[in-house]
Amino acid sequence: MSSTTRIALIGCGAIGTSVLELLQGDVALEIKAIVVPTDALASAQATAQRLAPRAQVVSSVPADGIDLVVEAAGHAAIEAHVLPALERGTPCIVASVGALSAEGFAERLEAAAVTGGTQVQLIAGAIGAIDALAAARVGGLDTVRYTGRKPPHAWKGTPAEEGRDLGALTAETVIFEGSAREAAMLYPKNANVAATVSLAGLGLDRTFVRLIADPAVTENIHTVEAEGAFGDFELTMRNKPLAANPKTSALTVYSAVRALRNRVAALAI
Ligand SMILES: NC(=O)c1ccc[n+]([C@@H]2O[C@H](COP(=O)([O-])OP(=O)(O)OC[C@H]3O[C@@H](n4cnc5c(N)ncnc54)[C@H](O)[C@@H]3O)[C@@H](O)[C@H]2O)c1
Structure with a gap:
């Protein structure tokens, strides 16, 4: 792994945009790719230009050059991007924990991580303790x-x-x-x-x-x-709530950033 952790961020909505804001200028955590559906590429591109100009805005996680995937996009995105990334051996951080309520889905994530010899981390998000x-x-x-x-x-x-x-x-x-x-x-x-x-x-x-x-x-x-x-x-x-999405707590963003920072911190808490 390079000294900078190269991240693919899935989703560029309320959480994704706020994560980009907080990681601006972070030398240890570099957003390499922002992954959104094809019809959301243009608006994500505009956000990237403002907050992460070096990131490529794409519709799937690049197969090479990514050390860590962070998901903030929902069930379909976990299916499409997180499962394959885990199978390839890339560790993933997941925010859409509610998706794991679907029958057999938690087991599928776990199996994909086992196949890739890696780990999927679920963030605490909006809740403490x-x-x-x-x-x-x-x-x-x-x-x-x-x-x-x-x-x-x-x-x-x-x-x-x-x-x-x-x-x-x-x-x-x-x-x-x-x-x-x-x-x-x-x-x-x-x-x-x-x-x-x-x-x-x-x-x-x-x-x-x-x-x-x-x-x-x-x-x-x-x-x-x-x-x-x-x-x-x-x-x-x-x-x-986050101003950009009243259904999402600001704490969820802080929880995602904490999880990312703990990956690279010499002392993690
Ligand atoms: N763990 C928690 O406590 C917690 C709290 C709030 C939200 N969440 C979850 O986080 C996720 C994001 O929340 P938000 O407020 O940012 O939502 P949002 O609607 O503002 O943004 C969603 C983003 O995901 C993108 N997206 C949708 N489907 C995609 C796909 N298949 N592939 C790639 N990108 C896709 C959209 O284009 C958009 O950029 C939701 O699933 C939500 O349920 C978790």
């Missing part, structure tokens, strides 16, 4: 609960609208209770945090999820509660 949860699992976990609380309008276009007028809610209303697997099927656009908590803890079937529409809140609030041999914890996050 993933280190504590994954460490607690070593000693044994009894229960893990995730509660997602959002203003009613944030649940528009989801099954939460069935049989109720979200705009008329005057008190907090539980719109879903069940396993993380069921939550991912019914609320796929909200799957990232529940999937991350599940993968770090008790898995999709044993992680209890509660989704709440609350007219008293303006932010998206995530709570994780876990109990096990280690003791117990409760964590609540009130994340600020």
